[in-house]
Amino acid sequence: xxxxxxxxxxxxxxxxxxxxxxxxxxxxxxxxxxxxxxxxxxxxxxxxxxxxxxxxxxxxxxxxxxxxxxxxxxxxxxxxxxxxxxxxxxxxxxxxxxxxxxxxxxxxxxxxxxxxxxxxxxxxxxxxxxxxxxxxxxxxxxxxxxxxxxxxxxxxxxxxxxxxxxxxxxx
Ligand code: VY7
Numbered sequence: 001x002x003x004x005x006x007x008x009x010x011x012x013x014x015x016x017x018x019x020x021x022x023x024x025x026x027x028x029x030x031x032x033x034x035x036x037x038x039x040x041x042x043x044x045x046x047x048x049x050x051x052x053x054x055x056x057x058x059x060x061x062x063x064x065x066x067x068x069x070x071x072x073x074x075x076x077x078x079x080x081x082x083x084x085x086x087x088x089x090x091x092x093x094x095x096x097x098x099x100x101x102x103x104x105x106x107x108x109x110x111x112x113x114x115x116x117x118x119x120x121x122x123x124x125x126x127x128x129x130x131x132x133x134x135x136x137x138x139x140x141x142x143x144x145x146x147x148x149x150x151x152x153x154x155x156x157x158x159x160x161x162x163x164x165x166x167x168x169x170x171x
Contacts, residue, residue, distance in 0.1 A: 002101075003092070004091075004092055004095035004096065004100065004101050004102055004103050005101060005102050005103070005120040005121050006088065006092075006102075006103055006105070006115070006118050006119050006120050006121075007102050007103065007104050007105070007119065007120065007121040007122070007123060008104070008105045008112060008115060008116065008119045008121075008122050008123070009035060009038060009039060009104050009105070009106055009122075009123040009124075010106075010107060010112065010122075010123070010124055010125065010137050011024070011026075011028065011031050011035075011124075011125035011127055011163070012124065012125070012126065012127065012136070012137045013025065013026075013127050013129045013130050013131050013133075014126070014127075014128070014129065014130050015130045015131075015136070016136035016137050016139070017130070017131050017132070017133035017135070017136050018107065018108065018109060018133065018135055018136060018137050019053075019107075019108060019109070019133055019134065019135040020131065020132060020133035020134055020135075021134065022049065022052070022053050023053060025129075025131035025132070025133045026127060026129060026131060026160040026161060027158065027159070027160045028125075028127065028158075028159050028160060028161065028163065029156070029157070029158030029159055030153055030155075030156050030158065030159050030163075031125050031127075031159075031163060031165075034125065034165055035106075036059075038104075038123055039059075039062060039104050039106065040061050040062060041061060041062065041098070041100060042062060042095065042098075042100045042102050042103060042104055043062065043063040043065060043090075043091035043092075043094045043095055043098075043100075043103045043104070044059060044062050044063070044064055044065065044091075044103075044104045044105075044106050045065045045067065045081075045084070045087045045088065045091055045103065045104065045105045045106065045111065045115075046064070046065070046066060046067070046105070046106045046107055046108070046111060047066070047067050047068075047107065047108050047110055047111040048066055048067065048068035048070070048073065049108055049110075050106065050107045050108045050111070051064075051066045051075060051078065053108075057075075057076065057077060057078065058075070058076075058077035058078045063078075063079065063090075063091065063094050064077065064078035064079065065078065065079045065080075065081050065087045065090055065091055066078050066079070066080050066081070067080075067081050067082075067083065067084055067087050067111060068080060068081075068082070069082065069083075084111065084114045084115055084118075088103070088115075088118065091103040102121070105119070108135055109135040109136060109137065109138070112137055112138055113138045116138055116140065119170070120169065120170050121167065121168065121169050121170070122140070122145065122166075122167070122168040122169075123165070123166075123167055124137075124165075124166045124167075124168065125163050125164070125165050125166075126163060126164040126165075126166060127161050127163045128155075128161045128162045128163055128164075129160070129161045140168075143171070144170060144171055145168040145169065145170060145171065146168065146169055146170075146171050147166055147167070147168055148167050148168065148169050149165075149166065149167040150164060150165070150166050150167075151164065151165045151166075152164050153165060
């Protein structure tokens with residue numbers, strides 16, 4: 001297989017906000033299903049704060065890689081990497097072994113900021129909301145990315161807001 005693609009997956013408000021007080025700023029059951037469908041079976045990389053925020057650890061059916069500078073950090077059910085470069089190397093090696101074509105950076109803000117330069121594809125859920133929060137997705141250079149897919153989702157049961165699932169690829 002060719003080199004697996006490095007992908008970021010995120011849900012962000014119109015104001016860029018992705019989190020508030022260590023949690024998501026909304027309840028979006030349909031987006032969690034989308035997230036699970038897109039990432040299942042593929043390695044996922046996250047920052048330590050995102051790992052701590054998960055209601056269930058590890059996310060099942062995927063290699064979970066946690067980035068932290070804490071040399072003694074233990075991620076039960078996951079793997080630990082000391083920086084993003086090491087995490088990407090591990091994820092790409094596993095993707096080759098598993099013959100999957102994508103690895104995912106799933107957040108949060110610090111890891112997205114570091115990973116954006118490495119990314120080939122962005123899965124962005126544009127949430128129809130402008131929530132208060134303390135962490136945001138980094139600004140992206142619109143001229144560097146082309147939209148290849150767009151799916152509009154009305155708010156269903158368990159969704160606080162409607163949203164649009166977009167896929168962008170680096171030009
Ligand atoms: C991570 C959860 C958070 C709260 C409740 C359940 C997009 C999302 C992320 C990260 C949503 C999370 C979950 C959902 C996934 C389930 C396990 C339970 C699974 C992201 N678009 N949406 N995120 N889980 N990076 N991008 O909220 O998880 O996948 O098995």
